[in-house]
Amino acid sequence: MSKKGVIISTSTLSKTFFSYIPTDSFIARLHPLTKLGLLFILSVIAYMFNNIIDLLALLILDIILILLTKVPVFSKKFLKIIGGYLLANSSIFIAWCLFSQRAGSITYFETTIIIVKDIWIWNILITDQTIYYASRIALRSLIMFFLALMFFIGTTDRDLIHGLRSIKVPFTICLIINLIFRGIAMFQNDFQIIKEAMQTRGVEFKRASIPQKIRNFVSIFIAMIVLLFKKTEEMANSIESRGIPFRSKNRTIYHYFPLKKKDFVIFAAVLMFFAFSIYLRIYNYSLVDFLLNYIPRIISFIPITLIW
Secondary structure, X not given: OEEOOEEOOOOOEEEOOOOEEEOOOOXXXXXXXXXXXXXXXXXXXXXXXXXXXXXHHHHHHHHHHHHOXXXXXXXXXXXXXXXXXXXXXXXXXXXXXXXXXXXXXOEEEEEEEEOOOOOOEEEEEEEHHHHHHHHHHHHXXXXXXXXXXXXXXXXXXXXXXXXXXXXXXXXXXXXXXXXXXXXXXXXXXXXXXXXXXXXXXXXOXXXXXXXXXHHHHHHHHHHHHHHHHHHHHHHHHHHHHOOOOOOOOOOOOOOOOOOOHHHHHHHHHHHHHHHHHHHHHHOOOOHHHHHHHHHHHHHHHHHHHHHO
């Protein structure tokens, strides 16, 4: 459907890398460059914050951005992904507590393990500072995960190419990056299809023994490697048959993504937040403490200013 030369999509859903997103959601209507900016700048801010409360506030912001996609993140599919990452993140927290040694004011556990005749000595020292630093690393990892999840469930492959092209990334590099991320989504779909096909032939996964499960998954990955080569050849033939000129500078654009006012507003807000984070890091302030201390003063000062 077109109106005055502008293509208008009548579909209510768009296929992203890992899901379908409603086209009327807030994240779906953002410019691709805005999504890339949110992903990059918020990731940098996560490494600038040192306070646990500030990292929790940033994590809440990430969760709000995910909810704005209107994707059912509480479905069984996403809960498996989130649960798997939470389990991996817990292992990072435990490993940091066991293998890092930081002196603190409170010591919760301390021991020395001699492995082989006094050659390798493993000192375990868990203090309040150990838990503090381990919590920071786990929260930063969780923030990065939710940011990546927001980006990949809220961005189509077309959005990714257009966003990279907006910052003058060469088309060949854009296509390679797009194919890499699309390959990840295809890998997930192929894995599920092959597993279901094996189950219809009587292959048991849940009740099978551990050696049998290993053999089953090896069979799945062998089939996926064969499919990978076939799809790679099909994709290469498709690119060649369409005559895509990788070095052409004057490429035609079928879908146009203009920057809107809300994109500029979000960019300005994120950049101000980034500059403010640098200020907080230089003077070693906490974001939450700063807001709790200064916002009431600013609010109380506004009526006086209006009266004056």
